[in-house]
Amino acid sequence: MSTRDKASGKTPPPRSGVSRRSFLKSAGAAGLAASQLGLPALEAEQTRPDEAVTLGPDPVPVRFQVNGQLYAARCEPRVTLADALRDQLGLNGTKVICDRGACGGCTVLLDNEPVVSCMLLAVAAQGKHIQTVEGLAQGDQLDPLQDAFIAHDALQCGYCTPGMLMSCKALLARNPSPSRADIKTAISGNICRCGTYPHVFAAVLAASGQDDEG
Numbered sequence: 001m002s003t004r005d006k007a008s009g010k011t012p013p014p015r016s017g018v019s020r021r022s023f024l025k026s027a028g029a030a031g032l033a034a035s036q037l038g039l040p041a042l043e044a045e046q047t048r049p050d051e052a053v054t055l056g057p058d059p060v061p062v063r064f065q066v067n068g069q070l071y072a073a074r075c076e077p078r079v080t081l082a083d084a085l086r087d088q089l090g091l092n093g094t095k096v097i098c099d100r101g102a103c104g105g106c107t108v109l110l111d112n113e114p115v116v117s118c119m120l121l122a123v124a125a126q127g128k129h130i131q132t133v134e135g136l137a138q139g140d141q142l143d144p145l146q147d148a149f150i151a152h153d154a155l156q157c158g159y160c161t162p163g164m165l166m167s168c169k170a171l172l173a174r175n176p177s178p179s180r181a182d183i184k185t186a187i188s189g190n191i192c193r194c195g196t197y198p199h200v201f202a203a204v205l206a207a208s209g210q211d212d213e214g
């Protein structure tokens, strides 16, 4: 019989060294080994006891670096960073609104990246540099972004404002001259029920030394 494909007339690629028969034989052997060992035994093989760390449910010691200061506390491993900041460290500038990662109200910076702190376990934030809204002002001196929010009336009830400020702060750190489109993208995860968005755009443009041309 010819080795050429009948339809195309081309020579088919060479077969791999594994025949269908040998593959089925080896798969059967693996399946047999798995069933003989049993699933728990396989899992035990894959996770060595000395690699697994189980925390909680009781409070565990935690250490955080927030706004350049070290904090030591104890919290249950199930506690979110947002709750730890507010309830353990007394930093309640960070707001919890939806508590499910949908509104951006709880945004803080983790190693300069905005994160929704209601979706992050506090224990996982250890060893990171955390920035909250309390860290923006230097003593009585507001951050220029905060000044711009005030000057441009970029808040009404103010509930979304801490998260909005932190998203905008992260934007300006990575892009000192953002366009209106850049600002829209940066705050796309921050919901303002009062509809202050045009004022936020104006404030961020002003803080970056740009005119708001609408």
Ligand code: FES
Pocket (backbone or CB within 6 Å): 095, 096, 097, 098, 099, 100, 101, 102, 103, 104, 105, 106, 107, 116, 117, 118, 119
């Ligand atoms: S409170 Fe965290 S995203 Fe809404």
Ligand code: FES
Pocket (backbone or CB within 6 Å): 154, 155, 156, 157, 158, 159, 160, 161, 191, 192, 193, 194, 195, 196
């Ligand atoms: S100012 Fe009220 S939710 Fe934004």
